[in-house]
Amino acid sequence: MAVKKSRRDFLGMAFGGFAAVGGVLTLGAMKQTWDPLPSVQAAGFVTVDLSPLQEGELRTITWRGKPIFLLKKTAEMKKNENRDVVVGNADYSVIIGLCTHLGCIPSWIPSTMQFKCACHGGEFDASGINTFGPPPRPMDIPPFKIDGMTLVLGEEGSEYKKLVAKA
Numbered sequence: 001m002a003v004k005k006s007r008r009d010f011l012g013m014a015f016g017g018f019a020a021v022g023g024v025l026t027l028g029a030m031k032q033t034w035d036p037l038p039s040v041q042a043a044g045f046v047t048v049d050l051s052p053l054q055e056g057e058l059r060t061i062t063w064r065g066k067p068i069f070l071l072k073k074t075a076e077m078k079k080n081e082n083r084d085v086v087v088g089n090a091d092y093s094v095i096i097g098l099c100t101h102l103g104c105i106p107s108w109i110p111s112t113m114q115f116k117c118a119c120h121g122g123e124f125d126a127s128g129i130n131t132f133g134p135p136p137r138p139m140d141i142p143p144f145k146i147d148g149m150t151l152v153l154g155e156e157g158s159e160y161k162k163l164v165a166k167a
């Protein structure tokens, strides 16, 4: 009699254990289903407040896994109406910081006001225009929108569409 009871208890505990494990696995699978796919996360927007940027200061942020250069131009830097993002009364370069030769990340050289690519010696001016070496074209401008002093990367605003139309 005592043996039967303990066997029943064992079966009950074993079944309960299987049910608990099954429940945990089901919850894990449900979470995976609910979580956004990596591609959806990567499509997110990034907002940047431009107001703290000083003249001549370069800030690099990451958007969709790419470096984005934000440079507030100084009076000495050549303006480029086909590429500059005008916010308030300041001009900014907003550039995907990847060399258009083979994709290295160029460095900003404040003394010469240019971007230099260490991989094969490519050079770009402060607007991201290729000026020397193997890069075949200017660095790309990411889609953006201006909202007051805020730059929204990943959204095609009217300012971006105007630049693209001029290109």
Ligand code: FES
Pocket: 099, 100, 101, 102, 103, 104, 117, 118, 119, 120, 121, 122, 133, 134, 135
């Ligand atoms: S990758 Fe920049 S010059 Fe070649």
